[in-house]
Amino acid sequence: MTKQRARKDRSIHTQAVHAGERGPRPDFTPVSTPIYHSVGYLYDEMEDLDAVFGGQRPGFVYTRYGSPTVLAFEQAMAILERAGDAVAFASGMAALHAVLLGAGARAGRAVVAAADLYGATYALLERLFPALGARVRFVDIADHDQVARALAEEGPAALLCEAVSNPLMKVADVPQLAEMAHAAGALLLVDSTFASPYLLRPLERGGDYAVHSATKYLGGHGDVMAGVVACSEEKGRDLRERQKLLGANLGPQEAWLAMRGLKTLPLRMRQHCANAQAVAEWLAGHPAVAAVHYPGLANHPQHALAVGLFEGRGFGGMLSFDLRGAGRAEVFRFMEALELVLPATTLGDVYSLALYPAHSSHRLLSPEARAALGIGEGLVRLSVGIEDAQDIIDDLEQALGRAFENHGQ
Numbered sequence: 001m002t003k004q005r006a007r008k009d010r011s012i013h014t015q016a017v018h019a020g021e022r023g024p025r026p027d028f029t030p031v032s033t034p035i036y037h038s039v040g041y042l043y044d045e046m047e048d049l050d051a052v053f054g055g056q057r058p059g060f061v062y063t064r065y066g067s068p069t070v071l072a073f074e075q076a077m078a079i080l081e082r083a084g085d086a087v088a089f090a091s092g093m094a095a096l097h098a099v100l101l102g103a104g105a106r107a108g109r110a111v112v113a114a115a116d117l118y119g120a121t122y123a124l125l126e127r128l129f130p131a132l133g134a135r136v137r138f139v140d141i142a143d144h145d146q147v148a149r150a151l152a153e154e155g156p157a158a159l160l161c162e163a164v165s166n167p168l169m170k171v172a173d174v175p176q177l178a179e180m181a182h183a184a185g186a187l188l189l190v191d192s193t194f195a196s197p198y199l200l201r202p203l204e205r206g207g208d209y210a211v212h213s214a215t216k217y218l219g220g221h222g223d224v225m226a227g228v229v230a231c232s233e234e235k236g237r238d239l240r241e242r243q244k245l246l247g248a249n250l251g252p253q254e255a256w257l258a259m260r261g262l263k264t265l266p267l268r269m270r271q272h273c274a275n276a277q278a279v280a281e282w283l284a285g286h287p288a289v290a291a292v293h294y295p296g297l298a299n300h301p302q303h304a305l306a307v308g309l310f311e312g313r314g315f316g317g318m319l320s321f322d323l324r325g326a327g328r329a330e331v332f333r334f335m336e337a338l339e340l341v342l343p344a345t346t347l348g349d350v351y352s353l354a355l356y357p358a359h360s361s362h363r364l365l366s367p368e369a370r371a372a373l374g375i376g377e378g379l380v381r382l383s384v385g386i387e388d389a390q391d392i393i394d395d396l397e398q399a400l401g402r403a404f405e406n407h408g409q
């Protein structure tokens, strides 16, 4: 029963606050999920509120403990990842932080991680976790002997990798790595941002957690920052308990945008994959380009693995390439010459985007650390959008022409 807090005999000060709120409960169902901005939730009986607080019945009490629009996005992600549960966070980094804690990274325990990671993830592991007493060991995730050695020597709580790595597009052999991690008593955490559930569902391949920066392909339109973790029901319950304390929750508006993005994820991914393949093949034949890193090219070191893992759906929308003999000045000239492709610091949008890892995504790494990983001063990362592939190629061609004219190319 709705209580009449804005009754006609109350003061305008009271009515202005309560009038129109908490109207009759609808007997209809909105076709698309509404955005619930409410922070608090009411129940007729205090016993019900108590039961929700205690976890004896589903419901909402306070937004940091869960809210309807966010839950709708989480349920959608659990379905797309074929997972027991999914938990949303305010960003991909918040999701990675929570999942590392959830997997048992803490003082005295170790994490073994791919060295080829998004720069902030690398910095989180290199700086923040060791400062808390955890050991972190970076490995070449494609070198399974090295991974096995690290697992045996460290006995880690977790092994962390990116399904397709940022920015060199190394493909992780998730089934094999899961087996190795589990044999060593570790959990496998897969940052699946570049793959998205369109290409890979890490939990079906043995992974324990699939982590996404939903800011990228899941949202897809460059207008929402979000993170999400797919995992078992049990691990989801644990993450939700941690989230109540850590508070890096996704807002309802953002959840709605992320969920809206999911609806066109397969359509966008299909186009991203087709366009990236065309762009990669074109770049590979350009004289100003020394190397192209794209799993869809036959000369990519994990091409065969990617064919099996992604089951013919494509190889993703991300690629990177080395400009021949180029450094910062030449790369900047190229980026400034682009007219369609946007030199902006993100990826996975409908727009094509170019990024210079040395000054953005991997700026937190020293030049030596970048060089050791193979991230050279002439490396450009391209997030191929869903525009017409030929328009993207034409823009790259004119920008390469302008950047390298009179410079010996």
Ligand SMILES: Cc1ncc(COP(=O)(O)O)c(C=O)c1O
Pocket: 091, 092, 093, 094, 118, 120, 121, 162, 166, 191, 193, 194, 212, 213, 214, 215, 225, 226, 227
């Ligand atoms: C592979 C990968 N993981 C995680 C992140 C972090 O995501 P967010 O920026 O949403 O915190 C990024 C960001 O670029 C990324 O590329």
